[in-house]
Amino acid sequence: MIAALTLPYSNGPTEGVNTKTKRIARQMHGRAGFTLLRHRILLG
Structure with a gap:
């Protein structure tokens, strides 16, 4: 907490x-693989 102020x-x-x-990951859930997610x- 103090770090946020100092x-x-x-x-x-x-x-x-x-x-x-x-x-983005939530929007694409179940639609495509990692490659498309990474691209987006x-x-x-």
Whole structure:
């Protein structure tokens, strides 16, 4: 908790990428394999 107030950097951008990746994976669940999922993540 104290680190959030004292350090000048944040992991917000990383969390945003994780959220976007999970959203894409949920949308594609059961439709395609890893190759297409990877392609969509790289394009997004």
